[in-house]
Amino acid sequence: MIEILSPTELHRAKQAGALVARILQTLKSRSVVGTNLLDIDRWAETMIVEAGAVSCYVDYAPSFGRGPFGHYICTSVNDAVLHGLPHDYTLADGDLLSLDLAVSTDGIVADSAISFIVGESKPPQSVAMISATERALRAGIAAAGPGARIGDISHAIGSTLREAGYPVNTEFGGHGVGSTMHQDPHVSNTGRPGRGYRLRPGLLLALEPWVMADTAELVTDDDGWTLRSATGCRTAHSEHTIAITRDGAEILTLPEHAHS
Incomplete structure (x- = not known):
């Protein structure tokens, strides 16, 4: 199903996007050396509940997972890249942490992810990989607009990810959002221009470039959720929810300080 949002629904989507951005930036500021992933999950729960929003993850039980996710945010560390199940792990200096959050406000969902390095140590290869996913996200957004196609x-x-030297996995990618978190159309992280669904004003898309340093192959943890690089290499993930407008694309999950 592909949903096209009304102006009223789009207003609610903007509220959801602002909340997601605010929570992610707060959690980033609190994620320091010595922080436990379970604390991050509890902080996310508190902020979602206090905002009167609904978590998209707690009861999330897709075919590829093992039962309900049961947590409020995905916390993926180092070689984990997607669906990182929060567990009893204390962040160390130089860890690469990806936080992925989706919430619903008044029935409309926004979804976003950020990757960053914890502490003072900044491994250059990790910095470069995060930067590549952020550039790819910007390139994807720049290509979106009314009349453009998913391809x-x-x-x-x-193209951006490959130019940076990373292999691209096509099992998981971006997706439509609206009244639910995962909708059509699927947005692969590689494809051919001029192909696929033609974008229309009112369409919401979550675009999410993610890469692994030296492989395109994933393995699943024993927890049934956390996806890691098959080689143990580091990973990065960046995601925004955008709304297709008459003029182009509007980012709904941009942090407040980034608007200026």
Whole structure:
């Protein structure tokens, strides 16, 4: 199903996006050396509940997972890249942490992810990988607009990631959002321009470039959720929810300080 949002629904989507951005930036500021992933999950729960929003993850039980996710945020560390199940782990200096959050406000969902390095140590290869996913995200957004096609976005993302030297996995990618977290159309992180669904004003998309340093192969943890690089290499993940407008694309999950 592909949903096209009304102006009223789009207003609610903007509220959801602002909340997601605010929570992620707060959690980033609190994620320091010595922070436990379970604390991050509890902080996310508190902020979601206090905002009167609804978590998209707690009861999330897709075919590829093992039962309900049961937590409020995905916390993926180092070689973990997607669906990181919060567990009893204390962050160390130089850890690469990806936080992925989706919430619903008044029935409309926004979804975003950020990757960053904890502490003072900044391994150059990790910095470069995070930067590549952020550039790919910007390229995908720049390719989005009314009349463009999904393949245009996928091509822009994939070209940027490959130019940076990373293999691209196509099992998981971006997706439509609206009244639920995962909808059609699927947005692969590589593709051919001019192909696929034609974008229309009112469409919400979550674009999410993610890479692993030296492989495109994933393995699943024993927890049934956390996806890691098959080689144990580090990973990075960046995601925004965007709304297709008459003029182009509007980022709904941009942090407040980034608007200026």
